[in-house]
Amino acid sequence: MAALNIKSQRVYDLAKALSQRTGQTMTSVIEVALERQLAALERDRGDLRARKMAELDALVARTAPRLADLPADAFADLYDEHTGLPR
Numbered sequence: 738m739a740a741l742n743i744k745s746q747r748v749y750d751l752a753k754a755l756s757q758r759t760g761q762t763m764t765s766v767i768e769v770a771l772e773r774q775l776a777a778l779e780r781d782r783g784d785l786r787a788r789k790m791a792e793l794d795a796l797v798a799r800t801a802p803r804l805a806d807l808p809a810d811a812f813a814d815l816y817d818e819h820t821g822l823p824r
Contacts (some may be wrong), residue, residue, distance in 0.1 A: 741767075 743749050755766040817824055 743752070752763045752767055755761075756763045759766060761769070815823060816822075
C-alpha cells in the first residue's frame with residue numbers, strides 16, 4: 738500500500754478538522770476532497786468544450802452562407818488533381 742506523507746502542517750490541520758467534523762478518517766476526507774476536485778476539473782473541462790463548440794457552431798453559421806456562393810471549383814487550383822494533396 739502506498740503512503741502519503743503530508744509535510745504541510747496547514748494541510749494536516751485542515752484534514753484533521755474535517756475528519757473530526759464529519760467522523761470520517763483523515764484518509765477518507767482527503768480522498769473525498771481529491772475526488773471532488775478532480776470532478777470539478779472534469780466539469781470545467783466539459784463546460785469549456787461546450788463553450789468552444791458553441792463558438793464554432795456560431796462561426797459556421799456566419800460563414801456558411803458566404804461559402805455557398807463560391808463556385809464548386811473555387812479551391813481546385815490549391816490541390817493536385819491526381820493526388821488531392823496541396824500543391
